[in-house]
Every structure is written in structure tokens, then in C-alpha cells.
Amino acid sequence: MRFTETGTENAMVWNRRAAPFMEVWYATVTHRGRGSGLWVRYTLTSPRDGEPSCALWACYFDRDGKRSFAGRNDYSTDMLAHVPGRDDGAVMRVGDAWMTETHLEGRVTAGDRAMEWSLDVDPASRCYHHLPGPLRRRAAQRFSTVCSPNLDVPFSGTVTVDGEVVEYEGEPGQQSHRWGRRHPQSWAWLHCASWDGPTDAVVEAVTARAARGLPALTFPYMTYRAEDVVFPAWFVHGRVELPAWSFTASHAEWRIVATARLPLDRSVQVRYDDPGGGTRYCANSEVADLTIDVFRSVPFPRRSWRYVETLVSTGGAHFEIGRPEPFPELPVAF
DSSP, X not given: OOEEXXXXXXXXXXXXXXXXXXXXXXXXXXXXXXXXXXXXXXXEEEOSSSOOEEXXXXXXXXXXXXXXXXXXXXXXXXXXXXXXTXXXXXXXXXXXXXEOSSEEEEEEEETTEEEEEEEEEOOOSSEEXXXXXXHHHHHHHHSEEEEEEEEEEEEEEEEEETTEEEEEEEEEEEEEEEEESSOOSEEEEEEEOOOSSSOXXXXXXXXXXXXXXXXXXXXXXXXXXXXXXXXOGGGEEEEEETTEEEEEEEOXXXXXXXXXXXXXXXXXXXXXXXXXXXXXXXXXEEEEEEEEEEEEEEOSSSOEEEEEEEEEEEEEEEEEEEESXXXXXXXXXX
């Protein structure tokens, strides 16, 4: 089952003892008027060797790069505490930053620069799980799993970068939750709900190689014409190589041919410390480009695919690629 409605999918999984273990709550938002993208992360890491820690990440992407920001602040798990009078019902608290099912708030500094956010979320009625049920349970025990309690929701509030306030009024975004014993060996992730033309399509896709020697599995999902389209992993073929991820995915009724492109001049590279040991590097842009050709099945006189339309997002896609080796094309922000 790919969709659940328990309302507990954002609940913290870590029991404050398990190691190795990692957990992250992240949100990405597109500001349509400014053409900017937002990425915030509330994280905790409990390594096999060493003390557990928390962190706040914040990145703001401008298409022209003039107001871009990337920062990370680290804390001990002593800062995983209640903030009196401010965050009743919070599922994650790091110092003065917190997150509930309907609100995200925090502040990150980087040298003499700062970024703050205070955003309300209109929560979704159901949670999307990227992995099918049986695989999801095994992945959580051995590697990690991910779900999106808020796959496609409006964000409203403010984001302040170096004192400049940006107003958000129903801007499209998503909020997800990931946890487990380690990061994948390599991965790519894609989300888009903001398109150049009028359409209500939403695309979410992840491909991951859990460990060296294992095959990469890809799980795309699309909301299209009010229909949930879950593409089986065995009908997906693609290639990931910076700066692009191209794949073809087939469903009983639909086929898509997708190409996501990460613009190097509007991207950031960050480093993940894996709780099981080792390091991962992630190239990310929240103002990436995406093109999807959509085809529909035609069963008669023989099964074939009929072209329907091309969906284009110029700077409205959220896209990242991760691997053990750094990307020489980009400096490491933190």
C-alpha cells in the first residue's frame, strides 16, 4: 500500500538510543512569483561510533543567484527539547526551531548571514510512501526508507534572507520524512508541482542503490488528470549522471519519458555524514528544470503508445543527486 492516513507518519522514530541511525524531516517550496526555491532540513544523526547530534539546514535558491543562501547549524541532542509556549504538538524540535504538522519555523546562520523561516502548511489528507509495503519494512530495518506526509501542499508565511522578507501565499511545496540505519550508497530524487503551463500534475520520483553491489531501484509516481499513477520499479529504465537524470517509466495506461536537469550555476553541494560510517555528497537544486513527455496506452488494433502532451517546468523542479564521491563541478557548501 503506497498511501496511508494515520496522521502519525511524521512522528519521530529514533528512540534516543539506537545507533547507527539517522532521521530527517525536510521541506522544499517553489515561490512562483520570484522563481526561487527553498530547502530546509531538521535532522538527527546517531553514529555507530561517537555522540548523536542534531542539525538545521537551510538553502535558498535564486534563479539569478543574487540572494542565494546555504547554511547549516549543528547542535547536541540536548537541544532536542520542548520550546515552552511556542510549539505544542511539535514532531521535531532543535533548539528554538520546530516543526508541527501545520507549521515550520527556524533560523540558520552562516558567518555574518542568516536565514529565517516561519511557514504554515495546509496538511495533506494522506501520506505517500515511496516504497511498496513489504520492501519499505525491510529497507527501514537494513538501510532507510522515506515517505511524504505532505506530498503536494500550499505553504504560506515568510522567509527572511539577510533581512529581506519574502512573503509566501499558498506556494506549492512538499514535506517528507526519512529514517533508517544509513544513507543509500547513491540516489537521485525529483519533485515537481510547478509547471510552465496550466496543469495539475505532480511528479515525485526516487532512485537509490542501497549498497554497493545491489541494483538501483527506481520508484516514480505521478498525479495526472486526477489519477494516481504508481509506476512499478521493474518497468522503469534510466540513467543518472550529473547534471541530469533521464528515465522512462511505464504503467498499464500511462508512460512517461522524463529528463530532469540540475543547473550548476543554481545548485549547491553538501556533505552527509553516514551514521554507519563514510560520507555522501549531494548536489541539489530547488530551481531545477524538468521535461516530461506523456503517452497513453492504445490497446487496439495492437498495443501501442499515443503521445498526449509535454509537461515543462523551467526552474520549478526540486532535484538532487547523491553519491559517495564529491562532485568536482561544485564547491562543497558545508
